[in-house]
Amino acid sequence: MWNCAVIRPSFWGRSIGSVFAFSAGLMFHGTSRDMQGAIPSCRRNANEADMSQGQGSKFLGGPGGAWISRILFATDFSPCAHHAEKPLTFLSKVYGATIDVVHVLELYPGVYVAVEAHEETDEHLAEAVRRLTSPTVSVTAHQRVGIPSIQICEAAEKNCADVIVMGTHGRTGLDHILLGSTAEGVITMAPCPVLAIRAPNALEARQTDAPTTFRQIVVPIDFSDCSIDALECAIQLAMDLGASLTLLHILEPQIFEDDGTVRPEARGRLDGRIDLQFMPYVDAIRSTGVSVRTAIRGGIPSDSILEYARTLGSDLIIMGTHGRRGISHVMRGSVAEAVLRRSPCPVLAVKSLAWAPEQRRVARSVV
Numbered sequence: 001m002w003n004c005a006v007i008r009p010s011f012w013g014r015s016i017g018s019v020f021a022f023s024a025g026l027m028f029h030g031t032s033r034d035m036q037g038a039i040p041s042c043r044r045n046a047n048e049a050d051m052s053q054g055q056g057s058k059f060l061g062g063p064g065g066a067w068i069s070r071i072l073f074a075t076d077f078s079p080c081a082h083h084a085e086k087p088l089t090f091l092s093k094v095y096g097a098t099i100d101v102v103h104v105l106e107l108y109p110g111v112y113v114a115v116e117a118h119e120e121t122d123e124h125l126a127e128a129v130r131r132l133t134s135p136t137v138s139v140t141a142h143q144r145v146g147i148p149s150i151q152i153c154e155a156a157e158k159n160c161a162d163v164i165v166m167g168t169h170g171r172t173g174l175d176h177i178l179l180g181s182t183a184e185g186v187i188t189m190a191p192c193p194v195l196a197i198r199a200p201n202a203l204e205a206r207q208t209d210a211p212t213t214f215r216q217i218v219v220p221i222d223f224s225d226c227s228i229d230a231l232e233c234a235i236q237l238a239m240d241l242g243a244s245l246t247l248l249h250i251l252e253p254q255i256f257e258d259d260g261t262v263r264p265e266a267r268g269r270l271d272g273r274i275d276l277q278f279m280p281y282v283d284a285i286r287s288t289g290v291s292v293r294t295a296i297r298g299g300i301p302s303d304s305i306l307e308y309a310r311t312l313g314s315d316l317i318i319m320g321t322h323g324r325r326g327i328s329h330v331m332r333g334s335v336a337e338a339v340l341r342r343s344p345c346p347v348l349a350v351k352s353l354a355w356a357p358e359q360r361r362v363a364r365s366v367v
Contacts, residue, residue: 067236068095072161073132074102074152074186077124080167080199085131087197087346088165090212092137094240097162099139101128102155104148149185157191163348164194168340184337187321193233193350196340214241218314220248220305220335223277226320230350231363234318235285237348243315244291247281248308249274251298271296280366288362302338310344318348 073088075081092099103125125141133139142159144151156164168183183196219234221227231247238245251270278294285292297304309317321336340347 067240068097068162070100070159070161071097072100072102072152072156072159072164073128074104074148074155074164074166074182075128076103076148076182077121077128078167078169078199080169080197082167083199084165084167084197085128086212087195089132089134089137090214091163091165091195092132093134096136099132099137100155100159100161101125101132101139101141102152103141103143104151105143105145106148107145148182149189152182152186153189153191161192163192164190166194166196168196168198181337181341183340184334187334187336187340187349187351190351193348193353195346195348197346198340198343214316215243216246216312216314217243217316217318218246218248218305218309218312220250220301220317220319220339221278221281222249222320224320224322226322226351228320228363229353230318230320230348231281232353232361233348233350235288235290235362237316237318238290239288244293245285246308246312246314247278247292247294248305249278249294249296250301250304251296252301281363284362284366301335302342305335305339306342306344314345316346316348317343318350321349321351 068091071088071092073084075084088099091097103121105121121143125143129139129141142155144155152164152166155161164186166183166186168181183194187194187196214237217234217238219227219231221231234245237243251274274296275294282292282294295308297308299307305317305319308314317339319336319339321334336347336349340349
């Protein structure tokens with residue numbers, strides 16, 4: 001047991017600390033406190049060999065084949081975190097999943113810590129538990145100290161989370177460069193997929209009373225391993241929810257006319273090639289009874305994905321992420337993160353998966 005409150009670092013101190021921790025992979029573990037119950041043993045240990053061979057995160061799912069049995073909800077009690085509770089509640093009720101609510105008191109190396117009671121955060125956690133608990137869903141609260149992105153990922157690993165749910169402020173431009181995003185840090189390190197929900201702007205906030213549903217799912221595909229893993233998640237979710245899928249491939253302009261557009265004859269050849277690559281995946285998906293269509297667009301990937309999702313009225317975007325860190329992340333960034341900052345709907349980011357032997361792998365059967 002500990003009792004402390006963290007005095008948040010200054011604007012610049014927090015910014016520099018975030019960049020240093022993210023880019024250098026700083027592992028400042030901090031401490032944790034569970035407010036209810038004991039932590040169960042992690043079922044991920046069963047496949048340590050898979051992880052050591054580069055298979056990525058464990059994503060075993062729960063008993064009876066349910067692929068989401070435990071959800072970790074990371075909250076800072078902000079309006080954007082509160083906004084994320086609707087899709088969290090929806091998923092937990094659909095799957096009967098247990099929810100672990102995690103709050104991290106931010107502590108970076110060199111930051112002064114004052115010892116005092118923190119009844120206020122305890123009250124916020126207790127209120128979150130009351131809001132999320134239902135007759136079919138059990139909720140446990142946990143409080144940790146340290147760098148938020150690292151602590152959230154460690155809590156997910158320790159609690160055997162099948163998915164992390166969290167809100168994000170959707171910062172762009174200078175705010176994003178200086179303050180960064182905890183959600184993006186979690187996506188690069190998480191041991192499981194991350195469902196990130198951007199805080200709505202004033203216009204979008206007027207529509208937040210609409211019930212949460214995932215009926216139209218867009219899956220950007222570049223045929224990399226991580227995008228195929230994302231497709232595997234999308235197929236499973238579509239089967240469980242009766243949703244339809246759109247497989248979207250973005251052609252980055254390579255052959256230009258004088259006005260910057262792609263030459264028509266080159267675009268036709270590229271479209272035909274992508275259609276042939278889509279075909280076996282479409283056949284495999286339709287064999288499960290899931291409705292699927294394909295789309296090919298050109299342009300900057302993040303912009304084209306967002307434009308298509310808005311036009312379609314997508315409820316969810318599921319996409320792979322390479323999980324780049326350090327200088328590689330600074331230089332090349334991530335399409336998933338660029339989409340997340342401006343997405344009109346929740347984004348499920350998938351880095352890599354290792355499925356249980358009994359689970360059917362539809363997309364991977366094509367590879």
